[in-house]
Amino acid sequence: MKLLTVVLRPEQLPAVKQALFDVEIRHMTAVPVLGTASATEQSMYRGVRHEISLFKRLRLELALNDHKVETAMEAIAKGANETGGFGKIFVTELVDTMTIFSGERGERTLK
Amino acid sequence: MKLLTVVLRPEQLPAVKQALFDVEIRHMTAVPVLGTASATEQSMYRGVRHEISLFKRLRLELALNDHKVETAMEAIAKGANETGGFGKIFVTELVDTMTIFSGERGERTLK
Amino acid sequence: MKLLTVVLRPEQLPAVKQALFDVEIRHMTAVPVLGTASATEQSMYRGVRHEISLFKRLRLELALNDHKVETAMEAIAKGANETGGFGKIFVTELVDTMTIFSGERGERTLK
Amino acid sequence: MSLVAQVGAETAAEAPVFDGLSTMWVLLAAILVFFMQAGFSMVEAGLIRTKNAANVLMKNLIDFSLAALAFYAIGYAIMYGTGNSIVGTTGWFLSGLDPSVDGLPIEAFWLFQAVFAGTTATIVSGAVAERMKFGAYLMYSFMITALVYPVAGHWVWGGGWLSEMGFHDFAGSTVVHAVGGAAALVGAWMVGPRIGRFNKDGSSNVINGHSMPLVAVGTFILWFGWYGFNAGSTLGFGEPDVVARVAMNTTLAPAMGVILALVVSWMKYGKTDLTLALNGALAGLVGITAPCAAVNSGGAIVIGAVSGILVVLGIGWLNKIRVDDPVGAIPVHGLCGIWGTLAVGLFGYEAFGANSDGLLVGGSASALGVQAIGTFSIVAFTIAAMWVVFKIIKSVVGLRVSEECEIKGIDTEEHGLEAYGGFQIFDAE
Amino acid sequence: MSLVAQVGAETAAEAPVFDGLSTMWVLLAAILVFFMQAGFSMVEAGLIRTKNAANVLMKNLIDFSLAALAFYAIGYAIMYGTGNSIVGTTGWFLSGLDPSVDGLPIEAFWLFQAVFAGTTATIVSGAVAERMKFGAYLMYSFMITALVYPVAGHWVWGGGWLSEMGFHDFAGSTVVHAVGGAAALVGAWMVGPRIGRFNKDGSSNVINGHSMPLVAVGTFILWFGWYGFNAGSTLGFGEPDVVARVAMNTTLAPAMGVILALVVSWMKYGKTDLTLALNGALAGLVGITAPCAAVNSGGAIVIGAVSGILVVLGIGWLNKIRVDDPVGAIPVHGLCGIWGTLAVGLFGYEAFGANSDGLLVGGSASALGVQAIGTFSIVAFTIAAMWVVFKIIKSVVGLRVSEECEIKGIDTEEHGLEAYGGFQIFDAE
Amino acid sequence: MSLVAQVGAETAAEAPVFDGLSTMWVLLAAILVFFMQAGFSMVEAGLIRTKNAANVLMKNLIDFSLAALAFYAIGYAIMYGTGNSIVGTTGWFLSGLDPSVDGLPIEAFWLFQAVFAGTTATIVSGAVAERMKFGAYLMYSFMITALVYPVAGHWVWGGGWLSEMGFHDFAGSTVVHAVGGAAALVGAWMVGPRIGRFNKDGSSNVINGHSMPLVAVGTFILWFGWYGFNAGSTLGFGEPDVVARVAMNTTLAPAMGVILALVVSWMKYGKTDLTLALNGALAGLVGITAPCAAVNSGGAIVIGAVSGILVVLGIGWLNKIRVDDPVGAIPVHGLCGIWGTLAVGLFGYEAFGANSDGLLVGGSASALGVQAIGTFSIVAFTIAAMWVVFKIIKSVVGLRVSEECEIKGIDTEEHGLEAYGGFQIFDAE
Ligand SMILES: Nc1ncnc2c1ncn2[C@@H]1O[C@H](COP(=O)(O)OP(=O)(O)O)[C@@H](O)[C@H]1O
Ligand SMILES: Nc1ncnc2c1ncn2[C@@H]1O[C@H](COP(=O)(O)OP(=O)(O)O)[C@@H](O)[C@H]1O
Numbered sequence A, B, C: 001m002k003l004l005t006v007v008l009r010p011e012q013l014p015a016v017k018q019a020l021f022d023v024e025i026r027h028m029t030a031v032p033v034l035g036t037a038s039a040t041e042q043s044m045y046r047g048v049r050h051e052i053s054l055f056k057r058l059r060l061e062l063a064l065n066d067h068k069v070e071t072a073m074e075a076i077a078k079g080a081n082e083t084g085g086f087g088k089i090f091v092t093e094l095v096d097t098m099t100i101f102s103g104e105r106g107e108r109t110l111k
Numbered sequence D, E, F: 001m002s003l004v005a006q007v008g009a010e011t012a013a014e015a016p017v018f019d020g021l022s023t024m025w026v027l028l029a030a031i032l033v034f035f036m037q038a039g040f041s042m043v044e045a046g047l048i049r050t051k052n053a054a055n056v057l058m059k060n061l062i063d064f065s066l067a068a069l070a071f072y073a074i075g076y077a078i079m080y081g082t083g084n085s086i087v088g089t090t091g092w093f094l095s096g097l098d099p100s101v102d103g104l105p106i107e108a109f110w111l112f113q114a115v116f117a118g119t120t121a122t123i124v125s126g127a128v129a130e131r132m133k134f135g136a137y138l139m140y141s142f143m144i145t146a147l148v149y150p151v152a153g154h155w156v157w158g159g160g161w162l163s164e165m166g167f168h169d170f171a172g173s174t175v176v177h178a179v180g181g182a183a184a185l186v187g188a189w190m191v192g193p194r195i196g197r198f199n200k201d202g203s204s205n206v207i208n209g210h211s212m213p214l215v216a217v218g219t220f221i222l223w224f225g226w227y228g229f230n231a232g233s234t235l236g237f238g239e240p241d242v243v244a245r246v247a248m249n250t251t252l253a254p255a256m257g258v259i260l261a262l263v264v265s266w267m268k269y270g271k272t273d274l275t276l277a278l279n280g281a282l283a284g285l286v287g288i289t290a291p292c293a294a295v296n297s298g299g300a301i302v303i304g305a306v307s308g309i310l311v312v313l314g315i316g317w318l319n320k321i322r323v324d325d326p327v328g329a330i331p332v333h334g335l336c337g338i339w340g341t342l343a344v345g346l347f348g349y350e351a352f353g354a355n356s357d358g359l360l361v362g363g364s365a366s367a368l369g370v371q372a373i374g375t376f377s378i379v380a381f382t383i384a385a386m387w388v389v390f391k392i393i394k395s396v397v398g399l400r401v402s403e404e405c406e407i408k409g410i411d412t413e414e415h416g417l418e419a420y421g422g423f424q425i426f427d428a429e
């Protein structure tokens, strides 16, 4: 099992979500975050110049069984590329999972 | 060492936190997130129908030494089951940790 | 490749970010979270006493190639120690990464 | 369109001579009192959680709208119609009435009274916030503005039995605020506390208000509108010095209420709680409402001080008896409304319009006795009437939202939106 | 400093006798109407996304400021100057004018008219929110307050051809609201919908407003200010009963607008949408603006009810024709403005100042005919004039922000700040 | 209850004849000025960080409450009591005074003056926000409203030496705003900048305001209330045209202030900063406060324009001298207060009540000289007096919160709550 952490621009969410739903991946956790970009930006507030280095981004987290990982990454890429192509995916190994209600553990908790 | 990522409904937090405190697990990081559910919901805003697929959830993160993992999962399940039984736990392997102040690394940073 | 999860106090962000930039680590994802502390605090709202166990913290996430991990941890510690020395770092193994735009995978996505 | 023809009786009226200055004053005062709706909605929204904030705004909007219509169709007739010493019975839909009320056009007099009815109704929304069904609240609003408030009003201001006794409630500490506060008590008690508000061992949990700026701006708006509420209750501008005295007292009493609420919360709890200090301002305003014309500035200061103390103690007392009042409506309007009415019997001057000099300014206890009879009969009547009203509503549609709705929040369940939609998460979603 | 000398003509004027009571009333009414700017800015900010909220606040601030200056320099002369039945041509910079207008100091009369011009301008900002360039909006504001609104105003209130015909628009359902609504329609149509608002198949997406407390407080502020708008349009206090009738109608119509908007949205959509109920209040206010003096309370209730229905249906209709109006300015001000003007011909009484009794209260269709001619000519003129204005602006500076700017939000791009800076993330950053 | 008896002297007074129209005007103006408290609290809360927003709301609530009581007990006597040309010495607790002040009931006159004292006090809260101790602020509030402001006021409006010289400050550009601005300067300088506001190399960092909607609604409320502030300073309604001129000028000057602040910030910084444009409105209002009656509309426009420029430059200048003023109180009230006072000597007309025609409208420099003496003596006095006051407070309780408290936020530390409690995280927690 793998845990995918995806960082996107917020405006990409609808397309990426749709692309994931299209390949039957329906479970994820989303949170608004701040991310860096290749360059910082200059701004000005009440006459004071300042540099902005953190921008609004969206972080998605998906727990997947191994055979679904490539499908998911392709779907994310497809949705993200429709809307600018920004974003990164980070993959870590999941050693265990649990569905609290049933107490089930492992692969069958991820459908 | 393991890192537990727990996704709950917000109203479950007090009971889960209490259950963890009861087994002497006192450190965690919480953040409000949006999560999917088994079904989407219909809503209506100013006469426009729309589908809601992301709902308010709460994400907890706990770094634990291996021998505490089962205790923690049981405590979380206990607290969560008192309040509806919703929620998922995802477990990843922690390869290192550091307490910044002391510079300590590894298992003894997690008490 | 490793994924560093850092939990700091919010006021430490500027110094930590600067220290990371100084060692040419320019990419990260930040999110405001709530974290526990060694002790809870008593507070009072409209005459009702209550205990606060979650405090405002900042969570940083950095994906790094292995040879950068120690540099990063040192930089974080340096920045954090300038501003109180609070904070924790948690390290997990990254098994894969992807830059969506180029489709690149693995170590070269992390610069 | 028969409605138009039917209720349009005022069309045919011949214009008598009106007092321009007094009419302007009463209209402006009514407009200020109208604006208190904004104040109530901000205070109440700010003191509850985000997930029910839109619901409480909706309730404030609706209760005023219903109050205006119900008080036009029914309430005014009961309150000011000719009748007996219990209720009035003429003037339904304002028809068949004299176009002038003491030099004021009937429409101006009606408007001033209608916004008072709206105020009474809206006091309750905060006390039952976060759990009462919207439909139940609609029914409640109609009942209080069409029936309950007008009856109490008739007794005191409409020529009823209390006015005959010499009961003095200049701007409504009892008629408006204690009625609203008593209705809030019945409502909050019958609908029960919010989930998680009290523990089994009797102790209380904190449920934080979500926005102090809203509470603060709402309180300032209320104070602002209260100048219309009290100083407009002169119902004219024939005696400029009386109006000015009322306005001055309406400044000193809440100022003192703030200071005392601050000091008491500081001493009792070790923190200077902003929400209690803001409640202290409202407490002082409610306290001075009945005696605003009858007391001098020294009296106003003492009345405000006691109000500020009462409100902090009252909030603690509600926790003890396990009544959940998220905004403090019961202590602010109920307790201080009673206190303010009694205070006329303590500090009022006959020369200032009180029935006789107050007990603490050289008079006898007789005025205090009348004040006590008046305020307690009206509170008792309100409790009884509202108990019946809420019981009926409960059996017809139910008072309380489902547990699931309460946990999710009423905003999404009943109104299909969030108070801060797309705010915590992104706009683009 | 030649400007000062040049425009300072009023300096030399000799003071005639002024009507104190009337002047006070008109000034107070003007101040209340000024405050409606706060209402508009809160409603509009609340109904859009955070990323453009500062921009819409800026537009509201600027359009009033430009309106005051443009209406001082140019607009007043066109609207109230001596001239022909189409435009006035004297009184640029208010110079050379009689110091008194029917017993009011010219400055008081000007102020009341200037805040009306500001209201007209600001109606549009909500409809084009989240995508119109700030520079383009500046130009638009100047044009509408210097030229378009004053011409329409001249026709009706400045002695122009419609006033000669007996067209009755007491406080501006057409002159202010339908003009603003028509300009909003042209603007919203020409600038196009927000990205993501409509799908290729013609269906609509939801873009949530970000703060219901702002929408609610804004609506209450507007209602509060509207008492000045309508009751101040008596331009004096000579007939207290007329003012009082206006104030009463200005209460009943929006109350009924709320109830009907609520009921219709409940029946049509199964939810009681707070934003529609709030729009219902504004709809009732716009609807009663023209007929506020000419109808009785029954008429006001019916007018408010129809307005409440119209606004909900109108919002649905805009979605069908794919015009994106984030705040509902077009149905509220445009549709209900037209309806209110026509309603004078249905429910107005000659005894109350209408030209002749309305069709549904025993009169003929003649008044209705005049009302229809008036409102449709002004709407047609406004659409034509604003079409030219926006076309010119489009070709000179462009109407719409870049796609990147729209996605990121106009606040950071044009104003260098966020509406909630350092809020979602931490303050210390 | 001896307090009641003691201070209740007004009880016994016989009622003389009052001017109804004037009394109504002054009371309404006072009520509008009261409402400016809401404006100040919203502007200040919006321009600082969330973690101190409740604290600044508390300060605004308390400073008004203390002002009302202190000005009642002590301040009024110093300002308007009979005495010498430096201070008044009669009328403590308003006792022993003539019940009428030029046809106004003393209570009305007092109220209008008391809300001015409150305004002066509250100007400082923004400048010292996010770091001054609550207890220290309480002491400061009392001192300025009981002593410092009344002395300055006595000099100009209470028959003191400046009024004898012919110094003209119609509504208080100097007496209220420059005093408040000077006190703000001393306070902000002595308490020092917020942690992280300035770097060691002298450059500045941005600390974002957290809510633009609050800043905008606050500014609109202030502008709204300012009509009472300026036009009410006629202290009557005997000359309707003067009142109307004041109201018109109070519209044109801030409108121009907005435009110029916008243009200057656009040219200087490349962005149209909303907070600077809003500050521009306030700058124009402060600028026109002294000359509002004495200048014509052309003068008002020029005064507003200069104010708009001054405020943007002043904010830049404060950054250079490393004084941290989160809300711009010092440039808005201090700089523009001085400018507005001097402007009477440039654009004032003798026919409009100025001492002699201004330098730029055909007069001599003599009026300008008197204006300069007046404003500089009062600013100098205020700086000296406030320096002493803040020094004493510093040595008694300390001015500044601990570093830990400043980092965590004053709201939780001193008031036990958060401005947005349970908002960023969940309600259920
Ligand atoms: N090495 C990294 N560690 C952590 N987060 C990263 C890393 N690289 C990128 N990110 C996150 O992913 C987001 C998207 O990355 P990228 O596509 O390069 O930026 P952008 O969206 O600005 O084009 C960044 O904003 C950042 O939050
Ligand atoms: N495969 C997954 N990947 C990422 N997050 C998931 C996954 N499955 C569930 N979650 C998260 O866990 C939350 C709880 O899951 P579950 O208990 O199934 O939903 P619910 O709380 O609606 O009953 C979801 O809302 C979602 O945020």
Ligand SMILES: Nc1ncnc2c1ncn2[C@@H]1O[C@H](COP(=O)(O)OP(=O)(O)O)[C@@H](O)[C@H]1O
Residues within 6 Å of the ligand: B027, B028, B029, B030, B061, B062, B063, B064, B110, B111, C007, C008, C009, C034, C035, C036, C037, C038, C057, C086, C087, C088
């Ligand atoms: N075992 C853990 N699991 C998850 N999060 C932790 C753990 N230990 C500490 N943290 C997080 O790291 C933050 C910083 O830890 P620490 O430095 O010990 O606290 P503080 O910042 O209060 O001094 C905590 O607030 C908490 O959010």
